[in-house]
Amino acid sequence: MMRFLLFAIITGLAAAQSGRSARGVNVKNAWVVDKQYTFQKNSYWNFSSMANMAIGQVPSGLKASNYPVDTYFFSPANVLVKDGYLQLWVKNKSFRSGEVTVLQKVKYASVRTVAILSEPAGVCNGMFFYQSDTQETDIEFLSNAKSASNTDATSDANAKSNTRWLWLSNQASSYTGTKTTQPVALPANPTTTEHEYRLDWLPGVTKFYVDGVLVWSSTKNVPSVAGTWVFNNWADGDTDWSAGPPATDAVFKIKEIDMYYNTS
Template sequence: MYSSTILPALCVGLAAAAPAMEQRQAGYAATTTWEFTGNTLPTGLTASTWQVDADKPGLLNHRFDAENVVVQDGAMLLTVPGGQQGQQTISSAEVATFSVLYGSVRVEAQLTEVAGVVNGFFFYESDSQEQDIEFVTDPESFSNKDSPSGGRELQYTNQATQGQEDTMKYGSAPSDITSAIHEYGIDWSPGSTKYYLDGELQYEFTTNVPTEPSAFLINNWVNGDPYWTLGPPKTDAVMKVTKITLAYNP
């Protein structure tokens, strides 16, 4: 289903107040809500078909294949197929919106439990114009071991611009992050990136805030890096998205 009306985003166990939602969206020129009925991607979402080559020895390439994005049973499923051990290029999944200049996005999703991938929500124009919410599924990843809890946490990052260091913080992940729907949000405005989980502000970054028109992307991928994804997964790693709401300036 494709809708250009302003609709409140709700997640399991959390009902965001309609007035607050309308106030958040009021500062933007348009709002689009995607829900997943039938068996095809709704208008305005595109399955990525491109390859990211490894930039360091020992890492894996990952290729986004459209067949790994499926709409069924009211959800969009992004899958990294299992059984790709020994391959240099790992088939992965990603979807993208049109480009916007500043926006407020909310995604209702259930992340994958299968170790060996990363699930991401992010605005992206280039490696120096990027702001992310990411979840690394393997507890043995050094990125998880380095977290405050020493376990799997959400990672919020504004990628470095103009020679700066990344702006990055860890945030606690819900205990049922891989078994229930939660709402992930980013508010991107001039000079500010705000990150939300289930309607609650987690962080506001005022450094490395992108300034170029960017698409919003959701992906599920692997590069084999012991400091990042590890993997590839032994079995299918499936990320489920049930709703996306994007308020934006075209």
């Protein structure tokens, strides 16, 4: 069943063009997405139209993180708005990582991120909602094809060796539960070409899109409380996941964030 599902997703993405989701429409001081979902607010950051900023500085509404996590550390020194992108860095042979969060607390959202993923093996690029380890939904890219998670997905799909995957997940809603996750095929040339990665978190369901095409949805382990939207690029020594650090500098480049959301 897993192999059939992965094959279908691979086929669908290969046929898709590098498109974008339709923007939400403002109707009576609310934002309507896909002609059916209504949100209170819209925040839009177009980094391609911004001037370069000093290291660690980000535009209004965002915050560069500064805190440790286990073996790695999120530092504002690894966050840079330059040359038309929000750049989140992991420096070579280092676990010092880059992260930006949205200041506004969010409860349900449609978030579209136009980005170029990191090429060097050994990092995780993340675009996700987080309130706690049991209230989280993610889009993540593991750049190391040798990561145990990537190699397991490749084996399950009977795919070509050294295949990397885009990981879509709802984390387990209890500490004794099991997360809901699906690896899907990456769009063409994701580490050199801009693509749109979209996550819709709605009451009772999460929907995941690549270049405007729905690639997976889930009604299991869907978050239900307000929290924070996060964008990051990080590495640790976990061979099952990020399998880092990278041998050369790894940069996750975000061109646009288009976010429709309700507040807590």
